[in-house]
Amino acid sequence: xxxxxxxxxxxxxxxxxxxxxxxxxxxxxxxxxxxxxxxxxxxxxxxxxxxxxxxxxxxxxxxxxxxxxxxxxxxxxxxxxxxxxxxxxxxxxxxxxxxxxxxxxxxxxxxxxxxxxxxxxxxxxxxxxxxxxxxxxxxxxxxxxxxxxxxxxxxxxxxxxxxxxxxxxxxxxxxxxxxxxxxxxxxxxxxxxxxxxxxxxxxxxxxxxxxxxxxxxxxxxxxxxxxxxxxxxxxxxxxxxxxxxxxxxxxxxxxxxxxxxxxxxxxxxxxxxxxxxxxxxxxxxxxxxxxxxxxxxxxxxxxxxxxxxxxxxxxxxxxxxxxxxxxxxxxxxxxxxxxxxxxxxxxxxxxxxxxxxxxxxxxxxxxxxxxxxxxxxxxxxxxxxxxxxxxxxxxxxxxxxxxxxxxxxxxxxxxxxxxxxxxxxxxxxxxxxxxxxxxxxxxxxxxxxxxxxxxxxxxxxxxxxxxxxxxxxxxxxxxxxxxxxxxxxxxxxxxxxxxxxxxxxxxxxxxxxxxxxxxxxxxxxxxxxxxxxxxxxxxxxxxxxxxxxxxxxxxxxxxxxxxxxxxxxxxxxxxxxxxxxxxxxxxxxxxxxxxxxxxxxxxxxxxxxxxxxxxxxxxxxxxxxxxxxxxxxxxxxxxxxxxxxxxxxxxxxxxxxxxxxxxxxxxxxxxxxxxxxxxxxxxxxxxxxxxxxxxxxxxxxxxxxxxxxxxxxxxxxxxxxxxxxxxxxxxxxxxxxxxxxxxxxxxxxxxxxxxxxxxxxxxxxxxxxxxxxxxxxxxxxxxxxxxxxxxx
Amino acid sequence: xxxxxxxxxxxxxxxxxxxxxxxxxxxxxxxxxxxxxxxxxxxxxxxxxxxxxxxxxxxxxxxxxxxxxxxxxxxxxxxxxxxxxxxxxxxxxxxxxxxxxxxxxxxxxxxxxxxxxxxxxxxxxxxxxxxxxxxxxxxxxxxxxxxxxxxxxxxxxxxxxxxxxxxxxxxxxxxxxxx
Numbered sequence: 010x011x012x013x014x015x016x017x018x019x020x021x022x023x024x025x026x027x028x029x030x031x032x033x034x035x036x037x038x039x040x041x042x043x044x045x046x047x048x049x050x051x052x053x054x055x056x057x058x059x060x061x062x063x064x065x066x067x068x069x070x071x072x073x074x075x076x077x078x079x080x081x082x083x084x085x086x087x088x089x090x091x092x093x094x095x096x097x098x099x100x101x102x103x104x105x106x107x108x109x110x111x112x113x114x115x116x117x118x119x120x121x122x123x124x125x126x127x128x129x130x131x132x133x134x135x136x137x138x139x140x141x142x143x144x145x146x147x148x149x150x151x152x153x154x155x156x157x158x159x160x161x162x163x164x165x166x167x168x169x170x171x172x173x174x175x176x177x178x179x180x181x182x183x184x185x186x187x188x189x190x191x192x193x194x195x196x197x198x199x200x201x202x203x204x205x206x207x208x209x210x211x212x213x214x215x216x217x218x219x220x221x222x223x224x225x226x227x228x229x230x231x232x233x234x235x236x237x238x239x240x241x242x243x244x245x246x247x248x249x250x251x252x253x254x255x256x257x258x259x260x261x262x263x264x265x266x267x268x269x270x271x272x273x274x275x276x277x278x279x280x281x282x283x284x285x286x287x288x289x290x291x292x293x294x295x296x297x298x299x300x301x302x303x304x305x306x307x308x309x310x311x312x313x314x315x316x317x318x319x320x321x322x323x324x325x326x327x328x329x330x331x332x333x334x335x336x337x338x339x340x341x342x343x344x345x346x347x348x349x350x351x352x353x354x355x356x357x358x359x360x361x362x363x364x365x366x367x368x369x370x371x372x373x374x375x376x377x378x379x380x381x382x383x384x385x386x387x388x389x390x391x392x393x394x395x396x397x398x399x400x401x402x403x404x405x406x407x408x409x410x411x412x413x414x415x416x417x418x419x420x421x422x423x424x425x426x427x428x429x430x431x432x433x434x435x436x437x438x439x440x441x442x443x444x445x446x447x448x449x450x451x452x453x454x455x456x457x458x459x460x461x462x463x464x465x466x467x468x469x470x471x472x473x474x475x476x477x478x479x480x481x482x483x484x485x486x487x488x489x490x491x492x493x494x495x496x497x498x499x500x501x502x503x504x505x506x507x508x509x510x511x512x513x514x515x516x517x518x519x520x521x522x523x524x525x526x527x528x529x530x531x532x533x534x535x536x537x538x539x540x541x542x543x544x545x546x547x548x549x550x551x552x553x554x555x556x557x558x559x560x561x562x563x564x565x566x567x568x569x570x571x572x573x574x575x576x577x578x579x580x581x582x583x584x585x586x587x588x589x590x591x592x593x594x595x596x597x598x599x600x601x602x603x604x605x606x607x608x609x610x611x612x613x614x615x616x617x618x619x620x621x622x623x624x625x626x627x628x629x630x631x632x633x634x635x636x637x638x639x640x641x642x643x644x645x646x647x648x649x650x651x652x653x654x655x656x657x658x659x660x661x662x663x664x665x666x667x668x669x670x671x672x673x674x675x676x677x678x679x680x681x682x683x684x685x686x687x688x689x690x691x692x693x694x695x696x697x698x699x700x701x702x703x704x705x706x707x708x709x710x711x712x713x714x715x716x717x718x719x720x721x722x723x724x725x726x727x728x729x730x731x732x733x734x735x736x737x738x739x740x741x742x743x744x745x746x747x748x749x750x751x752x753x754x755x756x757x758x759x760x761x762x763x764x765x766x767x768x769x770x771x772x773x774x775x776x777x778x779x780x781x782x783x784x785x786x787x788x789x790x791x792x793x794x795x796x797x798x799x800x801x
Numbered sequence: 802x803x804x805x806x807x808x809x810x811x812x813x814x815x816x817x818x819x820x821x822x823x824x825x826x827x828x829x830x831x832x833x834x835x836x837x838x839x840x841x842x843x844x845x846x847x848x849x850x851x852x853x854x855x856x857x858x859x860x861x862x863x864x865x866x867x868x869x870x871x872x873x874x875x876x877x878x879x880x881x882x883x884x885x886x887x888x889x890x891x892x893x894x895x896x897x898x899x900x901x902x903x904x905x906x907x908x909x910x911x912x913x914x915x916x917x918x919x920x921x922x923x924x925x926x927x928x929x930x931x932x933x934x935x936x937x938x939x940x941x942x943x944x945x946x947x948x949x950x951x952x953x954x955x956x957x958x959x960x961x962x963x964x965x966x967x968x969x970x971x972x973x974x975x976x977x978x979x980x
Contacts (some may be wrong), residue, residue, distance in 0.1 A: 037833070037837045038837050038840070038873070038877070042841060042845075042967055042968065043971070044843060044969060045838070045948075046947075046948060048834060048948070049946040049947055050830050050831045050943055050946050051831075051946070053831075053943070053946070064830060075897065075947070165945060166945070194930070195946075195949050196944065226931070227930060227931030227933075227934055228930035228931045228942075277931055279908045279909075280907050280908050327823060337906045337907055338906075338907075339907055341906040343862075396863065397865075481803035498875075570828060636946065739886075766893075784821070786945060
């Protein structure tokens with residue numbers, strides 16, 4: 010039955026294709042005016058080339074565009090969830106019991122890391138989150154941008170560049186670029202009210218959103234979007250046999266409330282336009298840590314007689330603002346000056362907890378401190394067309410500041426009541442010695458030439474030189490060619506180099522705790538690379554990750570309605586930055602006596618720090634098929650199918666610091682880390698999105714196949730099988746202004762494969778935690794929703 | 802692999818450099834659609850007097866639309882006349898076509914072209930933001946893959962042109978500077 014349902018979108022696609030053969034392009038001339046108005050142009054993209062907005066199908070490098078209609082058709086989640094449903098290779102697992110990561114889950118492209126994707130908003134760099142993912146999740150050791158800070162209703166389209174582009178856009182553009190284009194002039198105002206929940210009865214979602222557009226003279230506009238989003242927690246934890254069979258753990262989505270205000274404006278004045286866009290997002294979130302049973306050493310029964318589930322409840326503030334001016338000179342040179350500021354603060358609070366070492370006098374709620382990241386960017390761009398050629402260039406100045414602020418004393422203190430359990434249970438606070446205030450400045454100069462060697466052959470050459478105040482200079486280049494050998498064929502290839510600057514968090518994140526060893530107090534934890542303990546243990550300033558990219562592909566467009574493409578790619582990355590394993594004599598058998606002496610002299614039990622560790626090669630293939638057909642009586646049918654295969658393997662391992670006396674493989678590449686890097690994300694993904702629209706209603710299906718992935722149990726690799734999911738949505742247009750939508754995500758109630766049988770009391774088939782948190786579509790099961798939309 | 806690609810790229814470069822075909826823009830659906838619209842607009846516009854034997858469309862400025870228009874209307878007629886496409890770079894060279902597509906980079910230059918066209922009874926069409934508010938008669942832009950047409954009715958009247966109701970019905974019509 011499930012397979013039959015999965016075939017439904019395919020069947021409707023074939024039926025419609027057979028019923029209505031595509032019209033030749035010349036038929037546009039024969040269309041009536043009313044029919045002509047309904048003709049849509051192919052999706053346009055800004056990213057990938059600095060020659061302005063261009064057809065994504067015609068792009069010199071592979072680019073996908075996802076329209077607001079598509080993004081709104083796959084469920085009530087935020088932007089990240091919509092992209093996970095639509096973009097092959099966009100991996101967005103829903104980790105749980107992973108500290109801060111529960112509250113801002115990372116996403117990845119092409120099985121790489123969250124920080125190896127550059128996110129732009131209207132072409133301007135979006136700052137990353139201040140959260141460094143330190144737990145055992147996808148994206149461990151990195152920080153990524155939080156897409157859910159941008160309200161979906163403000164978005165016109167999302168462009169996904171499937172190529173390395175650091176030579177054009179700078180750091181991070183290794184796996185690709187996501188450019189979020191906000192609605193501009195000419196969009197109708199609209200309001201939405203949404204409600205949904207899982208079929209299990211939890212995960213209640215309530216959403217109210219308003220997009221209001223005010224047109225200004227000269228096609229200027231002021232657009233405001235406000236959204237309130239309340240998502241209840243889900244819980245797929247099993248009963249605890251050692252706690253009377255009750256469900257005492259939270260394993261599922263965090264309980265989050267988002268309040269967002271976004272804006273986008275453009276005020277033309279002659280040949281100059283002032284523009285601005287940005288957002289303010291405040292998220293209050295709550296999720297559980299591991300449960301502490303009543304008899305757990307970390308519990309005090311006089312405070313929690315039944316045990317307790319610490320709740321990590323961060324308050325996340327995210328702010329971004331761009332202010333700029335652009336125009337055209339008399340000579341036709343286009344210029345653009347802009348400032349972009351970004352700020353993200355992750356303030357950790359812990360509730361329903363205790364500091365075991367403080368005894369019965371311990372508070373039960375804590376302020377565990379905060380991390381924050383501020384980013385200020387100045388851009389100056391020039392562009393000039395010379396016939397079919399475009400020359401552009403620019404300068405970028407960026408300042409970044411990363412801070413760690415200490416928590417209240419009780420959140421990190423080691424009291425007299427216990428030798429082992431300092432700080433707040435669930436999330437120990439940042440201690441005063443963990444505080445950081447790191448700055449970095451960078452300057453970049455870039456040049457981009459698009460040159461039509463012939464009508465059928467276009468060359469894009471780009472180079473970018475950057476200087477960072479922490480690691481020095483880098484120079485990268487890109488060469489891309491697009492050849493149109495026949496009317497319906499396009500061949501494209503590119504080769505480029507790129508880089509990712511080490512994040513300030515990777516360089517400076519420090520989080521330590523204490524244990525009492527007799528009369529001595531030992532420290533342990535993560536140290537910034539410039540911390541004396543890390544330095545003594547061989548840490549050095551982090552170097553950038555360097556990458557090389559190659560793509561080769563073809564596009565076939567036999568009719569304006571049908572486009573197919575295939576692109577192969579290879580991405581080599583060297584000096585990938587990773588956290589070391591726990592450097593301690595009891596953990597690393599070969600640890601040198603010298604290193605052990607360093608630990609002892611510094612009163613440190615063990616330490617980790619970030620280092621440039623390994624090189625990888627990612628190889629893959631992208632297939633796309635897009636078909637859109639205008640049908641009589643104002644009907645339209647659109648189908649988009651996509652497949653991606655991407656496999657990463659470790660190709661090179663750097664030398665470990667000599668002082669440690671261990672091999673880098675032993676220091677970093679334990680089986681868990683190796684499996685996570687090479688197999689932790691699905692190697693393949695298939696998406697089939699289709700929508701049938703009439704003036705009265707829209708019907709959309711979204712079929713997904715998430716490929717298999719792996720994790721480890723102990724040192725043993727465990728593979729989780731592939732799964733199919735199906736989303737469906739029906740929208741009824743009550744009248745020109747009002748639309749009622751009902752839909753379901755994962756309507757076949759697919760669940761990810763479970764862990765096998767284990768002897769672990771917590772994780773395993775039939776245990777408290779049955780699913781891997783690497784599961785690419787979460788583990789909530791089916792959900793349904795209704796949404797009322799009004800245009801005005 | 803990198804060596805292979807470098808060789809391939811160099812070969813393609815040399816091949817392209819040796820190719821002496823005139824430079825042109827790649828096929829662009831948006832341009833093709835605009836070209837269709839230009840002819841369609843013309844079929845809903847009434848000029849006070851038309852004595853020329855050909856229907857002239859002039860593209861003013863550097864814009865690839867001229868090539869698309871030439872390709873599309875080579876064997877077609879507008880208002881019963883063969884279509885003659887010209888591309889010029891200066892206002893003095895406009896002459897008196899029926900349709901002027903204004904593709905100049907600055908507001909001042911566009912304003913000058915619009916003023917010239919109004920004096921000579923020419924239908925002005927543009928795809929730049931604010932073109933209709935500037936006094937251009939028809940503005941054609943795209944939002945979310947859909948066409949948006951703005952018609953400055955007052956400018957049309959001032960130019961002495963009559964625009965048919967079917968065209969007005971699909972457009973945002975500016976009267977007295979307001980939509």
